Amino acid sequence: AHVVVSYHSYAGAVFAGGCGTHGPTLRLAQILAQATGYDLPAEGWTAYPTTGGLADYLTDLGVAAAEIELTDRKHTEFERNLRGVLAVLTDVEDIVTARLPDAGGQAHWLGLDGEAWTASYYGSGTFPHPLSPVVMDGTLYFVDGGQLKALLPGVAEPPRTIAPPAGKVDGTPIQELLDLAALPDGSALILLDRDGEVYRCAPGTDRWTQEDWTALARTGGYYLTAVAADRRAIYFLDTNSGRIWRYVPDEEARAIVEIPRSRGIDLAADGRNLYVLWREIANERPAIVQFDATTGEQGWIVKKGLDYPTALWLDPRPGGPLYVLDSNDRRVLALARDTGDVLDEYLVLDREVTLRGGWPLDDRLLFVAPNALYLYPAVEGTPGFTLPDSAVNTFDPAxxxxxxxxxxxxxxxxxxxxxxxxxxxxxxxxxxxxxxxxxxxxxxxxxxxxxxxxxxxxxxxxxxxxxxxxxxxxxxxxxxxxxxxxxxxxxxxxxxxxxxxxxxxxxxxxxxxxxxxxxxxxxxxxxxxxxxxxxxxxxxxxxxxxxxxxxxxxxxxxxxxxxxxxxxxxxxxxxxxxxxxxxxxxxx
Missing domain, CATH: 2.70.70.10 (Glucose Permease (Domain IIA))
Structure with a gap:
């Protein structure tokens, strides 16, 4: 669904899900209020706190959702609510493509009747839940099903799995890979395993080595959930301690940033600054925070405009934007890395499509989704392709x-x-x-x-x-x-x-x-x-x-x-x- 309207009694008002922080939802509520004559309280749910669970839940999923509170418990007020439904049906496109009045940057509506992209489908079960995609030397690498996989964008071939012999590195078995980062010089990928191990893989040779994190950081009890790298160092997010560690080869790792425990989601680095994505907690919005990559001193912080972000990545080219995946994985924001200002907003219209990340390819953006790649803007004269479903019985988070x-x-x-x-x-x-x-x-x-x-x-x-x-x-x-x-x-x-x-x-x-x-x-x-x-x-x-x-x-x-x-x-x-x-x- 793109739009959901629910009914309840009795406050005689229209309430927008998400407390007015979602553009399509706010536009839906405005249209309903104008057509039905119900009040649209500026303070939202705070005026009537027992209402709003369903609409808030749907708004969190990126659906435009509002609730109409009837005037009393006896009358359906059918005629005025019919006017509201007809107004919504007339203005669906206006609702779905609405943005908040102060939304920054340029909006790009992708798929269906929006702006075209080139889609390549790899078949169900091929890579149902890719994580942390990066492109290095023209090859796309990502984690899927706990394994490292690689493919060539635009080539109609399924991804290959990259693994050490017998699935072991220096005698230690790989259990379930969680995150990866590419070294800027293209020499290696740094990979995190859920069991706490850190690995290094040289893609050209598929050679694997193990990093002794306990020895590097001289600490135990850690939970490394994200990794990033720049030309100077490798950075690790330890959600247990609420620390970000900076590791320079041949030196001990040192903690340079402290953040609230269990709040960090992802991080990116550009050699000068470190960018950390925080999840929402009770009474606190999610945020992107900039830190100095050497001293850990905090720079800008962005909270406005974020819903429920899940991933962060950086254009590796000098001055390129910082990207964040948000809004039930159907919206990508491009931010200026120096200020945090929104430059562009990419919104997926097709409710069947969710994204897992992306990467710049020349003058285009490659979006990675379950079993599919999307290249935006579309490449004229270069159609996408569809491969058969995978025969592998893979667990699909769907x-x-x-x-x-x-x-x-x-x-x-x-x-x-x-x-x-x-x-x-x-x-x-x-x-x-x-x-x-x-x-x-x-x-x-x-x-x-x-x-x-x-x-x-x-x-x-x-x-x-x-x-x-x-x-x-x-x-x-x-x-x-x-x-x-x-x-x-x-x-x-x-x-x-x-x-x-x-x-x-x-x-x-x-x-x-x-x-x-x-x-x-x-x-x-x-x-x-x-x-x-x-x-x-x-x-x-x-x-x-x-x-x-x-x-x-x-x-x-x-x-x-x-x-x-x-x-x-x-x-x-x-x-x-x-x-x-x-x-x-x-x-x-």
Missing amino acids: DLEYLRGFISPIAGIVLPERENSLPGAPRHYRHGVHQGFDLYAWPDGTQVTTSTEVRAVRDGVVIRADWDYENPSKSQMDEWLAKCRQLGYTPEEILDHLRGRQVWLDHGNGIVTRYAHLSAIAEGVEAGQEVQQGQVIGYVGNSGTPESLYNPDAEIHLHFEIRIGEHYLGQYLSPVEARRWLNRVIRW
């Missing part, structure tokens, strides 16, 4: 659209702000990757206890209930963790032990939820039993954790996983995308 209607597994608890508690975070003690999210406390800071009830998040059937579980001995735990260190990853059988006492529920269609580290299982919960949403199935604990062997009161929390087939919710997604999906799937 499948997550079918996940809805879950409740929080602990009443009153919301998704943690700390990224390390979410899916995809490293687990250094076992050389692995976190596959769920951890719930330790309520929003007021009250900690969960072993008497805290765990609920079924949706109707389902119990397929596992560990009534006979026994916590391991210290020697057994030491043996498991030693095995993980030896292998460089966590074998599935050891990971299952480390989850402790568990209950698994099957919700159909390949969806399974796992409730782990339980102290006890609720009476009557047995394999084969049907359970209802909200039913108590167990109690929070710390079973299976190393801490449980030394301090029974430590690390008490619920580890909760949502599985889709063989994958966990959050796999192959960036941290900010995983967070937003969890907030969509679960009603907190």
Whole structure:
């Protein structure tokens, strides 16, 4: 949908979703108010705070959405609202292409009836969720499905996967790549693995080496979520500590910038400045912040005009703009790197198209999307192409659209702000990757206890209930963790032990939820039993954790996983995308 109008009662007014921060939504509300005669409060939802959930949610997705509050609860006021609907149908194009009055830069409407681009389709399943695309020596590199892939734009061939022999670098297995950056001299790509490892790949030779990040930074407990490089240094975003590290070869890495923990999304560097993308948090808008790349001194900050950004990249040419992907991945802003002013705005009209990043190619822009590339402006006389679907059974994050209607597994608890508690975070003690999210406390800071009830998040059937579980001995735990260190990853059988006492529920269609580290299982919960949403199935604990062997009161929390087939919710997604999906799937 491009436009959604909902109805409620009773305030006798039109409310624009997103509090008037979305151009199409604001124009929709204006048209409705003019046609129906309802008031359009300048203060928006603040005048009537119980309204606005649906419209705000849709606006966050880039949909023009407004809610009409009828005058009372008795009358439908059909005629005046029919005038509103007809006015919307007449002015759909005006609504969809509207911009805020103070929007900067030039607008470019892409696809459908907007400005043309050259589209190349690679077939479903070829690269369903590309991350961090960069172009080096004419080749496009990106991360997809936890792997490094490469292709030649404009050539009708699927991407190739670049991997070290046996998937190992210096004996360490690559688990799931998360981000990459290209060195400006074209000599190598720097890649981050979700397990905390840092790799260097020379594309010309496909030679891989490993960087010992713990030795470089002399620190542990890190979660590196983004990397950038310029001609002088490599920069790492550590979301756990809220630090940005600057690393010059043959020197120790040093922290040059401190930002709020778990707020950083992405970063870019140009040799003089560092640009950091911050996500939105409660009562705080997202932002792009400029820092001096050597001293860490803050420069400009841009908040206005950002909705829900997910990625940042920089035109590598001198003076080229800074780009940010925003608005449910259907809008790209080009900013002046010296001032942060908006130069251009690229908006995708086709609701079926979402972008994942881009890169400048000569005098054009290459936009990277799931299984597709778009070159803007279109190349005359050079048509795009369509390749057949991939035969590889690849997990497609688009499948997550079918996940809805879950409740929080602990009443009153919301998704943690700390990224390390979410899916995809490293687990250094076992050389692995976190596959769920951890719930330790309520929003007021009250900690969960072993008497805290765990609920079924949706109707389902119990397929596992560990009534006979026994916590391991210290020697057994030491043996498991030693095995993980030896292998460089966590074998599935050891990971299952480390989850402790568990209950698994099957919700159909390949969806399974796992409730782990339980102290006890609720009476009557047995394999084969049907359970209802909200039913108590167990109690929070710390079973299976190393801490449980030394301090029974430590690390008490619920580890909760949502599985889709063989994958966990959050796999192959960036941290900010995983967070937003969890907030969509679960009603907190």
